[in-house]
Amino acid sequence: MNKIIKSYAPFMQAGIQTLIIYRMNFLGFVIGGLIYCFVMFYLWRAVFDSNGEGIFLGFSMTDMVIYLFLANTTSQLTYSSVSEVIGEEIKDGSISMRLLKPVNTDLSYMFSELGEVTMKLLVLFLPMITGLEIYRFCITGTVMFNAINFLLFLLSVVLAYIISFRVNLCFGFIAFYVKNLWGIGILKNSIIGFLSGSLIPLAFMPDRLRVCLEYMPFASMGYTPVMIYMGKYGANEILFRIGLQVVWALLLYGLSKLIWFGAIKKLCVQGG
Amino acid sequence: MIYAEHLRKEFRKTVKDPGLKGSFKALFKPKKEVVVAADDISFHVPEGEILGFIGPNGAGKSTVIKMLTGILTPTSGECRINGKIPQNDRKNYVKEIGAVFGQRTQLWWDLPLQETYNVLKEIYEVDDAKFKKRMDFLNEVLELEKFIKSPVRTLSLGQRMRADIAASMLHSPKVLFLDEPTIGLDVVVKDNIRQAIMKINKEEKTTVILTTHDISDIELLCDRIVMIDKGKNVYDGSLHELRENFGQTRELVFETDNSSNLTEDLFRKGLNLKGSDLVIESEKNNFKVRFNSTKIPVGEMLSYTLSLTKVKDISVKDSDIEEIIRNLYRQGESSDE
Amino acid sequence: MRRIWKIYRLLAAQNLKRLMEYRADFLTGAVSFLIDQAIGIAFIFIIFTQVPQLAGFTFEQILFIYGFSQIPKGLDHLLTDNLWCIGYFIVRKGDFDKYLIRPINPLFHVIAETFQVDAVGELVVGIGLLIYAAPNAGLHITIWTVLLSIIAVPFAALIYTSLKIMTSALAFWLKSSGFIIQMVYGMNEFSKYPTTIYSFPIRIFVTYIIPFAFTGYYLSLYILTGNDPLFNIGGVILMSTILFIISVLIWNKGITAYESAGA
Numbered sequence: 127m128n129k130i131i132k133s134y135a136p137f138m139q140a141g142i143q144t145l146i147i148y149r150m151n152f153l154g155f156v157i158g159g160l161i162y163c164f165v166m167f168y169l170w171r172a173v174f175d176s177n178g179e180g181i182f183l184g185f186s187m188t189d190m191v192i193y194l195f196l197a198n199t200t201s202q203l204t205y206s207s208v209s210e211v212i213g214e215e216i217k218d219g220s221i222s223m224r225l226l227k228p229v230n231t232d233l234s235y236m237f238s239e240l241g242e243v244t245m246k247l248l249v250l251f252l253p254m255i256t257g258l259e260i261y262r263f264c265i266t267g268t269v270m271f272n273a274i275n276f277l278l279f280l281l282s283v284v285l286a287y288i289i290s291f292r293v294n295l296c297f298g299f300i301a302f303y304v305k306n307l308w309g310i311g312i313l314k315n316s317i318i319g320f321l322s323g324s325l326i327p328l329a330f331m332p333d334r335l336r337v338c339l340e341y342m343p344f345a346s347m348g349y350t351p352v353m354i355y356m357g358k359y360g361a362n363e364i365l366f367r368i369g370l371q372v373v374w375a376l377l378l379y380g381l382s383k384l385i386w387f388g389a390i391k392k393l394c395v396q397g398g
Numbered sequence: 399m400i401y402a403e404h405l406r407k408e409f410r411k412t413v414k415d416p417g418l419k420g421s422f423k424a425l426f427k428p429k430k431e432v433v434v435a436a437d438d439i440s441f442h443v444p445e446g447e448i449l450g451f452i453g454p455n456g457a458g459k460s461t462v463i464k465m466l467t468g469i470l471t472p473t474s475g476e477c478r479i480n481g482k483i484p485q486n487d488r489k490n491y492v493k494e495i496g497a498v499f500g501q502r503t504q505l506w507w508d509l510p511l512q513e514t515y516n517v518l519k520e521i522y523e524v525d526d527a528k529f530k531k532r533m534d535f536l537n538e539v540l541e542l543e544k545f546i547k548s549p550v551r552t553l554s555l556g557q558r559m560r561a562d563i564a565a566s567m568l569h570s571p572k573v574l575f576l577d578e579p580t581i582g583l584d585v586v587v588k589d590n591i592r593q594a595i596m597k598i599n600k601e602e603k604t605t606v607i608l609t610t611h612d613i614s615d616i617e618l619l620c621d622r623i624v625m626i627d628k629g630k631n632v633y634d635g636s637l638h639e640l641r642e643n644f645g646q647t648r649e650l651v652f653e654t655d656n657s658s659n660l661t662e663d664l665f666r667k668g669l670n671l672k673g674s675d676l677v678i679e680s681e682k683n684n685f686k687v688r689f690n691s692t693k694i695p696v697g698e699m700l701s702y703t704l705s706l707t708k709v710k711d712i713s714v715k716d717s718d719i720e721e722i723i724r725n726l727y728r729q730g731e732s733s734d735e
Numbered sequence: 736m737r738r739i740w741k742i743y744r745l746l747a748a749q750n751l752k753r754l755m756e757y758r759a760d761f762l763t764g765a766v767s768f769l770i771d772q773a774i775g776i777a778f779i780f781i782i783f784t785q786v787p788q789l790a791g792f793t794f795e796q797i798l799f800i801y802g803f804s805q806i807p808k809g810l811d812h813l814l815t816d817n818l819w820c821i822g823y824f825i826v827r828k829g830d831f832d833k834y835l836i837r838p839i840n841p842l843f844h845v846i847a848e849t850f851q852v853d854a855v856g857e858l859v860v861g862i863g864l865l866i867y868a869a870p871n872a873g874l875h876i877t878i879w880t881v882l883l884s885i886i887a888v889p890f891a892a893l894i895y896t897s898l899k900i901m902t903s904a905l906a907f908w909l910k911s912s913g914f915i916i917q918m919v920y921g922m923n924e925f926s927k928y929p930t931t932i933y934s935f936p937i938r939i940f941v942t943y944i945i946p947f948a949f950t951g952y953y954l955s956l957y958i959l960t961g962n963d964p965l966f967n968i969g970g971v972i973l974m975s976t977i978l979f980i981i982s983v984l985i986w987n988k989g990i991t992a993y994e995s996a997g998a
Contacts, residue, residue: 325778489839502829
């Protein structure tokens with residue numbers, strides 16, 4: 127364990143340093159996410175006003191606010207830019223430099239990113255959770271914070287990140303075939319945004335579609351932890367959902383390894 | 399033609415302490431530091447001259463070139479080329495200059511080379527007849543025919559450099575800035591490019607400012623050199639003068655049976671020489687004396703040595719320009735400490 | 736002027752030739768933006784399965800507003816996409832040098848250099864939604880409303896462009912301003928829905944400060960009701976002109992602060 131930390135710490139450090147150099151960008155990223163939340167907030171408020179019942183498909187406005195902000199913060203926290211990184215490295219050829227380093231390649235990507243994740247955790251995620259708890263307390267008048275739920279939520283968030291990382295790793299290799307990474311990135315993000323429920327709760331989808339989506343890996347990337355945090359799942363369901371996350375994490379691990387080996391072969395061919 | 403007067407350029411740089419802790423500190427309290435990349439640089443280049451603009455890495459060469467081409471705005475000072483100040487009248491000014499930055503390309507990466515020239519023709523408003531004549535000339539000098547139909551990304555470095563020089567010459571500029579045009583090229587290609595630069599300079603009276611790390615570029619091409627170090631002028635004059643002023647060092651190499659008794663002290667006392675006027679290195683039977691030839695003539699040094707030991711072979715070395723420049727760079731370093 | 740047009744055509748043609756080399760890319764881009772749009776519409780659709788009206792607008796009217804907002808956005812996307820690259824890496828890597836040694840306006844050069852066909856996604860969806868929603872949206876159609884709305888579209892696109900010029904120019908000082916462009920550009924989300932759903936400060940903000948409300952809602956409002964052309968249409972023209980002037984001033988100031996890369 128010590129050895130792992132020792133050999134990957136430089137990647138993490140480099141990641142944090144890059145982040146700090148471009149800290150304005152990071153701030154923009156965070157604020158951009160919040161703006162989006164606000165647009166959605168007002169939109170939902172208008173929807174609730176038009177609806178007039180105060181409950182919309184089992185969600186109260188308070189639920190909705192929490193869902194919106196939490197789903198977006200969680201998706202920002204678990205967002206992995208590894209596909210962009212790999213894409214760029216394939217494009218400019220620097221991926222071969224990474225292959226030369228005597229470390230596990232996917233772990234090196236992950237550690238480069240963990241710095242950023244830590245930063246998001248500190249400046250975005252924790253303040254947001256605190257804010258939401260205060261908001262919930264002001265609206266309902268009771269403390270609804272539940273330590274066990276919260277720990278399960280954190281576990282689920284970690285799994286969500288791992289799944290997101292693996293999914294993006296797989297996406298990154300598309301750069302071998304397509305040059306328009308920007309377009310692909312937009313496509314990927316909007317698909318993930320929609321299917322993971324960060325745009326609109328999956329509970330609002332037509333039933334059959336919802337069931338399908340809930341089993342797909344995308345739901346595991348954001349929807350599952352948020353629903354756990356909100357207490358929408360009972361004990362059995364929580365266990366089932368987390369189990370599903372683990373299964374997806376393993377499957378995607380396998381898939382990304384498969385693609386990786388295929389890709390390395392292609393890399394050798396390209397290199398002549 | 400080209401006047402640079404007291405050019406100064408400052409950059410702001412965020413500095414951070416090493417390590418993670420430093421990174422976090424920089425996040426909340428970024429420390430800014432002013433870096434002076436060019437400080438009081440002045441020189442003048444007459445029309446038709448090839449000026450070698452040299453200095454060690456990070457001396458500020460590119461900064462100066464970029465100020466001269468109008469890319470950077472000087473913090474203070476002024477440059478005037480053909481009576482124009484680049485930053486004030488950029489659009490008209492750049493019509494009269496061409497620039498090649500060896501590390502970048504201005505060619506359209508994915509398209510056949512010819513396309514770049516077609517676009518540049520319009521951008522620089524070159525009329526059809528002139529364009530044709532120009533392409534013929536550039537073809538002849540730079541031999542572009544072989545790859546003019548290939549996409550730029552498939553060109554070799556040498557081809558790309560030739561193509562880039564042609565691109566910067568298309569509008570018959572009066573001044574050509576070449577920032578490391580021979581970087582990374584092999585000897586044959588380098589020679590090719592030098593020939594081309596020489597030809598362009600001769601036939602068109604183009605004034606050329608050339609930065610390079612390759613001393614042969616300078617020896618073969620340049621009438622004059624300006625050397626800068628740490629953002630400051632350190633030398634301005636002809637190569638010949640440089641040799642005169644800094645090149646009085648001569649080196650004699652003797653092959654002897656035994657050189658152990660020939661110590662530096664012996665020579666210093668015997669010839670009354672001090673400090674850097676004399677350096678002696680001996681290695682087995684080879685015995686090297688480097689000395690200032692203005693303090694002691696070569697003949698005198700020769701006879702003195704012969705009087706001390708039995709010599710099998712002698713060779714005399716003239717100081718080459720590379721050596722001189724290296725010494726100048728070194729002087730800069732030691733004065734810094 | 737003719738020369739400018741000629742150079743623009745030439746540069747755009749280069750770009751198209753490049754795209755022809757990578758046909759798959761063109762398809763990926765256009766399809767990506769199409770799907771991105773489809774998801775936005777699905778979202779509205781899901782909402783309207785539950786409510787009959789939103790802020791007093793019917794489903795068709797909301798679709799109309801949404802669709803109209805995508806046309807200036809797509810137009811700007813089509814024509815000025817290279818500004819993103821300025822903010823993200825052209826300045827940081829020092830590649831801006833080349834624009835400064837050419838005898839044409841650097842801003843024009845940067846813009847003319849790309850012709851982003853990905854924008855077809857937004858334009859197709861925008862126009863498609865207008866056609867789909869128009870018959871049932873209860874439009875107030877007169878020669879004036881149609882004419883003025885069409886005239887206003889390029890100005891609305893200019894609001895996008897000006898904001899992009901401004902924020903990308905920040906890279907001249909900050910080295911990289913990609914996410915600032917992203918942040919400001921992202922506020923176009925506000926333009927997709929009726930401004931009346933927002934609280935007062937936000938309404939002021941998206942009307943007078945980052946005036947995206949003019950690129951969608953107010954434009955549509957005019958053709959939906961025929962009311963208040965001075966504000967709804969005049970506002971677009973005034974706002975875009977002011978923004979554009981400011982953005983060019985910032986850009987020109989930025990160029991003098993450009994530091995290139997390397998020593």
